[in-house]
Amino acid sequence: MAAMVEIEDLHWRYPTFDEAEEHPWTLKGINLRVEKGEFFGITGPSGAGKTTLCKAIMGIIPHGLKIPFGLYNHHFRGRVVVDGELVSAVDPEGNVVDGEARGRLFGRGIMSPKVGMVLQDPETQFVKMSLLHEVAFGLQLLRLPREEIEVRVRQALEMVGLGYLADDAEYIHPNDLSGGQKQRVAIASLLAMRPELLILDEPTSDLDPLGKREVIETVRMLHDEYQMTVIIVEHDPEILRRFCDRIALIEDGQVQCVDEATSFFRHMDRLERGGICRFEVSEIAYRTGIYHHGAIPITIEECLTCFPKGLDASLQPEDPRPQGEVLLEVKDLTYTYEDGTQALRGVNFQLHRGEVLALLGTNGSGKTTVAKILNGIYRPTSGTVTILGQDITRRSVRRELPRHVGYVFQNPDHQIFTRRVRDEIAYGLKNLGLSEEEIAERTVQALEAVNLTDKADEDPLFLGKGQRQRVAVASILAMRPEILIVDEPTTGQDYRMVSGIMELLENLHSQGNTVLIITHDMTLVANYCERVVVLLNGQDVFTGTPRELFGNPENLERTQLCAPQAISLSVAMRQLKEDFPLLLNKAEWIRALQTQRWV
Amino acid sequence: MASTKKSPAHGRKFVRSFLFSVRIDSPLARLHVLTKLFAILALSLVIVQFINTEAPDPIGTILLILLTLLALHLCGVLRWVFRSYLLVIFPALLGMALVWVAFNPDPRGGVLLEIPIYSGELDIGISLGLGLFLAVLIGWYVVRKEIFWGLVGGIALAVAITSLLGNPSLTFARVPFFHPLTVIVSRNNLTVAVTKALGYGGMIFISLMLVMTTRDIEFIGVMRQVRIPYVVAFFVSTMLRSLNMALVDYGTIRQAQVARGVSLRRKNLFQVIADMAYMAVPLTASILRRSSEVGDAILIRGFTMKAKEPTEFHEVRPFTLADGVVVGVCILFLIATFGFHLNLTRWMGIL
Numbered sequence: 001m002a003a004m005v006e007i008e009d010l011h012w013r014y015p016t017f018d019e020a021e022e023h024p025w026t027l028k029g030i031n032l033r034v035e036k037g038e039f040f041g042i043t044g045p046s047g048a049g050k051t052t053l054c055k056a057i058m059g060i061i062p063h064g065l066k067i068p069f070g071l072y073n074h075h076f077r078g079r080v081v082v083d084g085e086l087v088s089a090v091d092p093e094g095n096v097v098d099g100e101a102r103g104r105l106f107g108r109g110i111m112s113p114k115v116g117m118v119l120q121d122p123e124t125q126f127v128k129m130s131l132l133h134e135v136a137f138g139l140q141l142l143r144l145p146r147e148e149i150e151v152r153v154r155q156a157l158e159m160v161g162l163g164y165l166a167d168d169a170e171y172i173h174p175n176d177l178s179g180g181q182k183q184r185v186a187i188a189s190l191l192a193m194r195p196e197l198l199i200l201d202e203p204t205s206d207l208d209p210l211g212k213r214e215v216i217e218t219v220r221m222l223h224d225e226y227q228m229t230v231i232i233v234e235h236d237p238e239i240l241r242r243f244c245d246r247i248a249l250i251e252d253g254q255v256q257c258v259d260e261a262t263s264f265f266r267h268m269d270r271l272e273r274g275g276i277c278r279f280e281v282s283e284i285a286y287r288t289g290i291y292h293h294g295a296i297p298i299t300i301e302e303c304l305t306c307f308p309k310g311l312d313a314s315l316q317p318e319d320p321r322p323q324g325e326v327l328l329e330v331k332d333l334t335y336t337y338e339d340g341t342q343a344l345r346g347v348n349f350q351l352h353r354g355e356v357l358a359l360l361g362t363n364g365s366g367k368t369t370v371a372k373i374l375n376g377i378y379r380p381t382s383g384t385v386t387i388l389g390q391d392i393t394r395r396s397v398r399r400e401l402p403r404h405v406g407y408v409f410q411n412p413d414h415q416i417f418t419r420r421v422r423d424e425i426a427y428g429l430k431n432l433g434l435s436e437e438e439i440a441e442r443t444v445q446a447l448e449a450v451n452l453t454d455k456a457d458e459d460p461l462f463l464g465k466g467q468r469q470r471v472a473v474a475s476i477l478a479m480r481p482e483i484l485i486v487d488e489p490t491t492g493q494d495y496r497m498v499s500g501i502m503e504l505l506e507n508l509h510s511q512g513n514t515v516l517i518i519t520h521d522m523t524l525v526a527n528y529c530e531r532v533v534v535l536l537n538g539q540d541v542f543t544g545t546p547r548e549l550f551g552n553p554e555n556l557e558r559t560q561l562c563a564p565q566a567i568s569l570s571v572a573m574r575q576l577k578e579d580f581p582l583l584l585n586k587a588e589w590i591r592a593l594q595t596q597r598w599v
Numbered sequence: 600m601a602s603t604k605k606s607p608a609h610g611r612k613f614v615r616s617f618l619f620s621v622r623i624d625s626p627l628a629r630l631h632v633l634t635k636l637f638a639i640l641a642l643s644l645v646i647v648q649f650i651n652t653e654a655p656d657p658i659g660t661i662l663l664i665l666l667t668l669l670a671l672h673l674c675g676v677l678r679w680v681f682r683s684y685l686l687v688i689f690p691a692l693l694g695m696a697l698v699w700v701a702f703n704p705d706p707r708g709g710v711l712l713e714i715p716i717y718s719g720e721l722d723i724g725i726s727l728g729l730g731l732f733l734a735v736l737i738g739w740y741v742v743r744k745e746i747f748w749g750l751v752g753g754i755a756l757a758v759a760i761t762s763l764l765g766n767p768s769l770t771f772a773r774v775p776f777f778h779p780l781t782v783i784v785s786r787n788n789l790t791v792a793v794t795k796a797l798g799y800g801g802m803i804f805i806s807l808m809l810v811m812t813t814r815d816i817e818f819i820g821v822m823r824q825v826r827i828p829y830v831v832a833f834f835v836s837t838m839l840r841s842l843n844m845a846l847v848d849y850g851t852i853r854q855a856q857v858a859r860g861v862s863l864r865r866k867n868l869f870q871v872i873a874d875m876a877y878m879a880v881p882l883t884a885s886i887l888r889r890s891s892e893v894g895d896a897i898l899i900r901g902f903t904m905k906a907k908e909p910t911e912f913h914e915v916r917p918f919t920l921a922d923g924v925v926v927g928v929c930i931l932f933l934i935a936t937f938g939f940h941l942n943l944t945r946w947m948g949i950l
Contacts, residue, residue: 055895064898112901124889125896129615129815129840132913138900140909149912170816170913171623173615175847189900338679340612377854402860413884414848415855417877427877431860461884479860 004083004197004229005034005057011077012052012061015068022074026052028253029078034231036083039223041244041261042233045275046465046494049253050233051120054199056080057231058117059087063109070095073103082111083196113142116190117199120492121206122182123175131177131185132169138193156192160184160218179363180211184218191222198222200232204239205492208362208520209562212236216243235494237265237279238565241298249274266296277495280523280565280586281307288593300565300572307569308593309577315592316581319545320530324353327483327514328374333383334538335369343369345538346383351483356505356515358525358546361535362560367518368410370535371485374516376401388482403432406481410488410518412468413461421447421463421471422456428479446478450504466497473504484508485516490524502528523564526550526585534559551582613675617818617839618810618846622675626921627812632821634922635809641929642667643802645936650791650798657794659943664797667804674812688803692796699792701782708786719779726768728757747867815840820914829908837893844889845882852881 010030013023026049034040042050055061062076072090079089086107094104119125128134135156139149157166162184165172174185183203190198200219204212216232220243223230234240240247240261247264249256251274257267265271268286271278278286279298285291285306292302328351335344344366351357359367372378373385376398388404390397409415418424425446429439447453450470455463460471469489476484486505490498498521505528508515517529525532526546534542534549542549542559549555550563551571563571566585573580583589613620614628621628627635646663649656671681701716732753739749815836822832861874935941 058899060895060898064895110898110901110903112899117899119892119896119899121892124892125899127837127840127893127897127900129843133816136912140912141901141906143907143910146910146912149910171614175844176615193900372854375858377857399862402858402863407858409851409855409858411851413888414851414881415859416884417856417859417880419880428859431863433864461880475859 001035001037002084003033003081004036004038005032005231006081007032007053007057007078009078010053010056010080012056013075015065015075026253027056030250030253030255032248032255032258034229036229037223037227039220039230039243039245040232041240041247041264042231042250043235043240043247043276044250044256044494045496048250050250051201053250054117054201054231054233056088057082057111057197057199058115059108059110060117062088062090062105063107070097070102072105073101076103076105080107082115085111085114087111111197113138113193113195115197115199116193116195118183118186118190118201118203120202122179122186125186126174126182129173130170131165131172131174134174134185135169135189135192138189142193152192152194156188159191159222160188161214162188178211179206179208180214183207183211183215187215187219195228197229197231200230200234202233202235202492204234204236206363206488208560209522210560211363212239212520213562219243235277237277237298241265241279249276263295265298268296275494275496277498281569283586284566284589284593287590290593300569303569304572304576307573309573309580311573311581311583311592312596313579313581315595316583317588319547322350322352322355322531324355324514326350327353327388328516329384329386330370330374331384333370333373333385334381335366335373335378336381343538344373344381347535347538347540349533349540349543351514351516353482353514354509354512355531356509356517356529358529358532359516359518359535360520360525360532360559360561365535366538367535368487371407371487371516371518374401374483374485375405375407377407402428402481403479404481405483405485406476406479407485408469408472408476408487408489410491412465412472415472415475416460416468419459419461420456421452421458421460424460424471425475425478428475432479442478442480446474449477449507450474464497466493466500469493469497469501470504477508483514483516485518487518488520489517490519490521498524522550522562523585526564526567527587534561536560547582547584550584614814615843616811616814617842618807619676619680619843621812625673625675625812627670627674627808629919629921630812630925631916631918631922632809632813632817633824634918634925635812638925638929639805639809641933642805645932646798646801648936649942650795652791654942654945655791655794656942656944657790657797658947658949659941660794660797660801662943664801664804667801667808670808671804671811674808676811680811684804684807688800692800695799696792696796699795700784700788701780703788703791704781704783705788705791706783706785707788708790710783710785711789712782712784714782715779716782717777717780719775719777721774721776722768722770723772723774724768724770726761726766727764728761728766729768731760732757745867746869810839810842816914817916820911820916823908823911824915830904830906833902833906841886841889845886848882848885848889849878852878852885855881 007030010027011025012027013025016023030053044050052061057080062072067075073092076088076090080087088105088107091104091106093101095102126134128137132153135153136149139152154166157163162181174182177185204215207215216239219230222228232244244261246258247261248258256274257270265279265282268278268282281300281303282296282298285297290306292306297303297306330347330349333344333347336342347366347370359370361367369378373380374387376392379398380393385392387401392398392401416424417427422443425443426439429442447456450473452467452470452474455467460468463471473486489501502524505515505517509528519525529546532542532544532546532549533540536559542555549559550567556563566583566589570580570583581592583592612622614623642663646660649659649663735753735756736749739752740746818836818839819832823829856874856878
């Protein structure tokens with residue numbers, strides 16, 4: 001098979017403003033070969049160099065960057081070839097200035113339109129204010145005839161399942177679409193250019209499970225029908241296993257291994273060492289010593305043949321019922337935006353003291369609108385919301401809500417207001433009008449709660465995303481609200497960061513905090529949430545426990561959600577044995593298996 | 600791929616423009632950008648003539664400002680945006696009128712009020728009132744670390760005591776500075792002040808109309824029509840487009856600030872300004888991140904500084920009958936104002 005991408009000994013370091021102090025190498029000798037027509041996965045922890053590698057294949061690195069003094073040999077080594085064409089290589093002895101070799105850069109440079117790259121955040125890659133022109137932009141630059149652009153735009157939208165938007169595309173701002181639609185628009189704008197290699201850099205991190213599946217299935221269909229080569233950077237093991245032919249693990253700027261997708265996730269030690277997300281069933285099997293033909297199982301089908309079917313029904317734990325007083329009650333809540341968009345059409349739920357409640361739903365179902373109403377940012381259009389016994393439709397009550405309801409926004413970068421972590425925590429406390437002594441005391445406690453005491457004097461903008469998320473949580477925690485709302489805490493984070501945030505939420509719960517989590521991460525829900533409310537099109541369509549939601553396929557279909565793997569396995573086992581315990585998560589499975597060895 | 604779903608754009612009322620959004624079917628959104636630019640220029644020239652100090656035309660200016668407000672309303676601008684602008688602009692215009700009155704002591708037309716406010720010399724010394732004012736201000740700051748109520752209290756105490764006891768003072772020196780100032784409120788300068796304030800208001804509203812009803816595509820189209828290189832047109836439109844994104848970011852950041860209790864306490868002006876300044880950190884960070892990613896995105900699509908003129912695609916808009924009517928009306932205004940020296944106020948015999 002011919003190679004689509006060949007990378008030899010690729011080294012790269014980003015330029016700094018001050019060339020006297022150079023950054024360490026981001027890529028440290030990457031060797032990689034991707035075959036033509038292959039669906040190739042790349043995974044690895046945040047900061048490993050995955051996006052940098054993709055940009056090097058695209059040619060943005062180094063051709064799209066300004067290298068100070070043209071010192072290419074200080075920043076780039078090795079070579080990148082795409083479809084037999086040299087993208088980038090540097091002759092380290094070339095371009096001698098004042099007796100000093102600065103390196104001469106060769107290669108075609110940016111590989112558009114042969115290579116297309118979809119960035120992680122679709123919103124930031126939109127360059128036009130209409131869907132029509134967003135998809136047409138690359139074609140206009142290719143100077144294709146107007147009629148052909150018209151045809152290709154329509155085709156590209158059809159290919160990604162957005163053909164129904166084509167007639168109104170001129171009036172639709174890409175940013176006004178739902179998360180899944182945005183990502184599909186980003187893909188369509190590249191597909192219209194008919195690339196031979198499509199690179200997707202974490203394309204589904206902001207999407208709900210359904211949107212995630214839709215986007216990847218679209219890409220897989222394109223790959224199968226048009227023999228397109230696809231490289232996808234992803235953390236989700238299910239997506240990598242299901243859609244990829246091979247997977248590379250990148251860690252610390254190096255390729256640690258490349259393996260077939262069917263076997264990549266069976267090497268538990270290697271994955272654990274690399275901080276890579278594993279399958280839940282694999283972890284259960286690994287901890288309890290269950291093997292499928294001598295290997296760790298990764299799919300439910302494999303587990304059905306090797307997991308015990310005789311577990312006692314009594315091993316299913318009782319779901320906790322809400323005990324504490326009702327802190328928050330929402331009845332028939334509706335909300336309509338100024339432009340007439342009806343975001344909420346009747347939402348009802350209660351939140352009890354000390355419980356962890358998950359607010360779930362597809363992109364655009366109204367979850368964040370609910371959170372902003374609960375925090376006093378929006379005023380309900382109709383319905384009642386009572387928090388701590390007070391009706392928040394009254395302006396005076398709404399104004400005071402930030403004292404009682406803390407809201408951690410999805411993007412930590414939108415809520416960092418100062419240049420020192422300590423000051424950031426103190427910012428909200430000053431707004432509460434607390435004394436200097438109390439501010440200092442609460443700051444220390446909040447930093448301890450999120451394990452950031454050693455970062456107290458650092459600039460939050462220079463911390464990693466996971467740490468910035470923690471700063472945001474700490475800033476709200478310090479205000480000691482009765483209710484803490486956390487919006488999408490794990491979005492776009494790698495396995496280690498997700499684990500860290502889950503641990504933090506667990507600690508908060510064990511300290512008696514009342515937490516409302518908005519999330520698309522069903523594993524987080526199964527592991528840490530006691531009850532679930534699901535919104536769909538601005539209405540609540542399910543209220544119950546995670547076990548009731550994930551254990552019943554009808555509920556999943558009605559709510560358009562997907563169950564995590566651990567409970568899906570329980571449900572599959574029930575098909576074989578009716579009274580099989582409905583085990584919700586990894587911990588319940590491991591406990592059950594360790595309690596009762598199978599017959 | 601079959602597409603059977605109904606488009607959410609069916610029934611869509613608004614489309615995003617550089618600033619906020621505009622009703623898709625609003626008459627002004629359908630006008631050519633050049634027509635709108637011409638209208639701004641023509642009406643601004645007419646306004647400049649109407650606010651002429653020698654022969655102000657308040658009636659004409661009021662009619663024009665009503666016309667510009669109607670234009671803004673026809674844009675289909677969201678009601679809260681419309682209200683917010685009125686809320687910000689009218690106090691600013693009132694301030695402008697007061698400043699005009701204060702610094703233009705024109706007694707023509709009959710003096711209604713005359714207040715000498717400055718003799719043209721600065722006294723360097725101390726008085727009872729000043730002493731009391733400073734004592735309260737400094738004392739309040741030391742105790743409460745706050746200035747606003749110190750200022751208010753200081754002024755109140757100084758006014759109260761000096762009105763009862765007089766204001767004995769000790770002058771160390773007297774230095775000539777600037778020239779004497781007397782506030783003269785006359786019929787003439789009041790008319791000019793009101794006319795100017797309304798006239799500038801009209802100019803602001805009609806300029807807002809342009810950014811509120813124009814989209815990047817139209818802007819690129821018109822720049823291409825006037826043969827401006829595509830690279831320039833693209834960068835200008837991208838810059839203007841980023842206004843829209845910055846507004847979205849501003850909205851989210853402001854909400855995050857509210858969530859951190861920024862509105863929990865009454866704050867003085869300085870604290871409000873400080874709160875606004877805090878927003879610069881996340882706003883700058885998000886603008887920098889966005890600009891870097893947009894840079895990558897346009898490279899991926901094949902844009903370079905050497906990009907040749909791309910294919911025109913639904914960007915260039917033809918002139919329509921409505922454009923002709925608007926241009927015609929604007930020309931009539933210009934002829935009436937500059938050719939026939941139209942002054943509605945005089946014509947109606949009001950002044």
